[in-house]
Amino acid sequence: MNMKSFEEKVLEGLIYSLSDSKVSLDDCNSIGVAVSGGADSISLLCALNNILPKSITLKAVTVNHNIRAPEETAGDADYVETLCKSLNVPCVRYEIERGLVEKKSVEDKNGIEDSARRLRYEKFRHFMENEKVEFLCLAHNKNDQEETILMRILQGSGDLGGIPVSRGKFIRPLISIYRFEIENYLSEKNISYRTDSTNLENEMLRNRIRNILVPVLDQHFNGWKKAVEHLSEKSRRDNEALDGFLKEALVEIDYEEKESSVTFNGDVYFSFDNAIKDRILMEAVKHAGASERIPQSFLSRWTEKKYAEFKKTEGSSGIQFTLEKGLFTVEKKKQVATEEGFFAIIEKPGTFSAGNCTFEVSGENHKVTIRCNEKEIQVSGLEFPFAFRSRQPGDEVKNSDGSMRSLSKILDGWKVSDLKDRIPVIQKVGSPLQDIKCIWGSLYGFSDWIVVE
Template structure:
């Protein structure tokens, strides 16, 4: 089978940009309109002519916005899949109801539901790519749409030809028709005498995108520059080159600036970040937000400007609340990002008697393991060399029982090892630059109502190991991290 000129053009785009590989499973979004009908017809032809062994699935989301017409669209696509002998995936959603419940526009609610449907379909059928029929016209319209609503250089890059469906996802979103104009597609379908559905709502200047297509672009073509759509798509391509460079550099900066990285949190060293030009700082912040799966649609230029202005200022801790339940706070030159919750002080743990030897639950935070050993079996040098933050060794015979464990309290003081006099725990935390959010997660060991050890921070002179020490009390704090379901029973079993 020989490919026609249009199909061969799309095949070259797919090959040149490595959009699809042989033997891939592909979800093809088909609405029934001209672009998506041309897309599935071309992919089906390429698959046969080039013997690619692709598994193609037609996916149709019925938005239920146009009553009988929506049902007829779904029936048309199902018939198309039958004619091509391809599997058909369909889902019905009430976009009007979802938009009202989520307080989003019809356009935004529909877009979110479509991508949710595509993700579900790709996961169910183990697809490596979701293929959509966006065209060069869509790219030009998108650029104008973003300029009017507000965007940055990433937005001016237009619709990407290929991108991960979500950050880090192995499933890619690809658009093989992105360099094809709608008039080419209509001509192609006409020559082949292939039918397609026409959505009458696309010709109503109600939504902003429709107004751009029906009113603004014709005005620009007729009165300013008949080549405006070509120029807009060229601008997208140029800016994509710029963006590729900036994103690459931002990732390098992040590698040397990141202090801590977790699923829902990030910490970067602002002293390193601010050594670079502001445009690269801006892109680095975007990379952090991408890593935290924050929708960049919700973050404005003012948000970025505020953050970049604040990180160069000296002074007390500052924090900001951003959309998408994102909290940022600046402390000791570190910029912390946290999803889903504000950096508030934890509820102090209840005070508990330390079981010696034994295991003592530390309310909501983990377990304190107490072990006794003879001095002759203990090497202070080895202890110092291999000591972890959550492990301390004390002189057992200098301890007055019982010991108890709790979190810090206002006014707590301690006599730090090797010093004279007492110092407030609060000042020690500040000196050691312990982030505020962590200070209420550090177990404090108390003897006679007086702190004698803050695990990982310091021990008191009165319980230090000396040449006269005969028995050692080792305290190890076993933290229960989010996602770690280890229980006291599990811990005992591992000993």
């Protein structure tokens, strides 16, 4: 039996992902491909360049997020441009200003990776509009799919459908192809690719799953991949059915979307089964704009009528739920005076302002002194540029033994109360790790946490 070649599988995946969007390959004039420089996207670029009919124009886009060391992150984009030029594929390069990802992370109270993704997709949409690209191919593969489902299981998510083969104008031709097939193809074609050094570091959940959990499953649990695939397929089918019921339910509850809020008839809402109520709340939360993942425990409480009537209003992850006179409101939580997210990149000595703090920075690389409100702190091992910012979701700080501790737990232990968002965090720039050097608690009368290398 003849095995399909890698490029035949990519073509099959391309046709399938387009058909999922109700489009055939013959209908396309221009297709884009997002290329980071890694093996997945490089294989997709090269395969598409070989398999697309001459009637279809292929265009590439690469985004430099500037969240790693300059020589590494710029090197990735340089390599993509060089390869595209050798293939005669037009390439558009976008540069995200250094520090902007971290700044957006603080402002939106999201993790670094989530903020980077949002900015990246903004560039993708700009690219598609400017270059008249009808569909953009993304390089998610079957390993990514399995890791995503495992992540959602560990996070307690109700959606185990995984990464969709298409979403609007974004399509994923590699979603049924394993990473080893990608690497074999590149090896056979003698095509090089860039490796993100942070893929080997385990601060992020996906990396821990990829580097720790998956090898254990491979070694001790034969058939786990097939089981995850079946679970995902069942979840997708259940979701399709429930989404149909959701559309009907939204009409029945007089669901109304406003700028950053949603209102609906609470009495009718509470008459539905919990599975439908969950989906109504998630639909509303998505529109209102949660700052981070909403805990399932919070959603579950607000599917119970007695709890909602007793509580009346409650917030989580930047979202406020309110039940008043039978009207259920889901809205973006209004910022209170104590929530003062701030962010500044300090590139050299001088005087700066961030949040309520005007501070002076002196010294040189490896030993920096910061003064504010007659308080002073010295941080050894710190280099310019560095970030002076407020806390953000997922922040972790090194213990003396090299293990990591949640910044939020440290602040809770200090009993800082409503000063949580005012206490400065001092962090190295040029690394996606939670490489925090100092928590300046003494500025407000608490302890300091200084990481000594």
